[in-house]
Amino acid sequence: MTQTNRQIVLASRPKGEVTPDNFRLVEAQLAPLAEGQVRVRNHFLSLDPYMRGRMNESKSYAASQPLDEVMIGGTVGEVVESKNSHFTIGDKVVGMGGWQEFQTVDASQRGVLQKVDTTHIPLSAYLGPVGMPGVTAWYGLVKIINPKAGETVVVSAASGAVGSVVGQLAKARGARAVGLAGGADKCRYVVEELGFDACIDYKQHADVRSLSAALKAECPNGIDGYFENVGGMILDAVLLRANAFSRVAMCGMISGYDGQPIPMAAPQLILVNRMKVEGFIVSEHMEVWPEALKELGGLVATGKLKYRESVADGIAAAPEAFMGLLKGKNFGKQLVKLI
Template sequence: MPKNRQMLLDNRPQGEASASNFKLVETDTPALQEGQVLVRHHYLSLDPYMRGRMNESKSYAASQALGEVMIGGTVGEVVESRHPDYAVGNHVVGMGGWQEYSVVNANEPGMMRKVDTSRVPLSAYLGAVGMPGVTAYYGLVHIIDPKPGQTVTVTAASGAVGSAYAALAKARGCRVVGIAGGPDKCRYAEQELGFDACLDYRAYNSDVYALAKALKEVCPDGIDGHFENVGGWIMDAIMLRANAFSRIALCGMIAGYDGQPIPMANPALMLINRMRVEGFIVSEHMQVWPAALKELGELVATGKLRARESIAQGLESAPDAFLGMLKGQNFGKQLVKLI
């Protein structure tokens, strides 16, 4: 059995996370038992939710245990199998974590599934045709539920969730406006992802009313639905332009992942506008995954969703790539290539 390099959570962040919170180790891969499969990971997914798991605090899921392999989605190839449903060479997606190999008990439901790479690239199963894509689908289709002609917005517009959200919303006849960090990301959102407009939040220097004024120009009919990944002052600006009976799908609050409270400037707008604001965790809605993955796979295969990827090389690069992603340094879905 091969040697396996693993990235562990060594200690918890005190405020902002740092590379010193992680530790790289090498271990022996255990021999397979009946029903198990050995997977060689090709790509590791880095996602904002991981930052919250590093804390030891109340959340929707248990904290990442110290001294254990960091949680994370992976795609790879079966290199040894003692399970009849998985053959050597099968491509699979699962939650293998920050390591080069994983031993998976294939009899446990939901641990791993085979994927078809004939029309969809393997890496896309960690982004557009994976958890981020399904996240965009659930928030848009099941919470915002837009009608053709309505205006919907999304923060972190050029990222894995935002890019899928745009394709799904355009397919439903919506006007789609994004907010992203930097002119290059906004240009990409407009020219390649199909956004009707994209605003660079950095140009407004945390001025809620300046951003709200810009939103008024690109959303002349107001905002009917919003997908929130960030929180903070940007969400305050969105709420100033929200229509009566608008909906907010609350998915991420990256502005508060370092443990600081996120004040809301004008919560009375939720009442004034009779808004529906609903937080959700996509893993709690597994019933929507088949329909979502089918639509997302077709969008990617037909070129209607061309999501960009930022790829770091090697497991040792994962901590810095992760920290950079939290600061918006990535462009599109952040991955680590492990082969």
């Protein structure tokens, strides 16, 4: 087996937009395993918007990504060496292996690696609809928005890994699902393949007034629930159409990941409409993961939950793919194929 592990480390902190110079490709030698350790050959690496916030040194809900260390990230792969009785060679596992080809972990630490069954669910799906993005969608929709049949749920970044699941889960609960996405192709996919009732191309609207008018047309009974991934003008437009006692699940604010302020045009509407606005980090709600994954896994295994993947090839392609993700160039879940 090869003794070299190729890795991407954070070389410098971005000043504004992320650039290739913020990353560095390095090679590290693989040391022999100690007792209790497991070595995994990562097959896929997950790229997610939250990683941009971790690259900053500013205060956030999680510690900053250290400089000159492997970039954080979810991975799925196969056990290739084991000195741990709970894992055998060939086991398929999911973990936080980071931007590297191999990960070596002390598998006696609970939760570091989870075995997964690929009989009916593709391995890569454990980084998307049956993984962190799927559970994120499930938690925000079920535990915060909690839509009743006939209510209207709006989802920003609706073609992405999280948003695409939100809308489908809302439809399964009898709600009307309206997406927001960038571009005609993404909107067509959201409606025709994912089954949303409508999708608005926000790129066709230059200001809040125009976008709000489009939301009014697609949400004639107002908005009861909003799943927020973007912030900025989209949030302002949604607030103008929100119903009394509407609920907002604050998942992401990608419009501000480069560090610029995100002012709100009319925050008083939160009070006027007696809205519930709740931010959440899905890793703080591990108690719901089994329930969420049971539903999500069943839907994916039976083909009832649709999803799409954008796949970059090879560890060296990760930085460019990540920069594309932040600009909305991906279609569905952004992955890097490592093998």
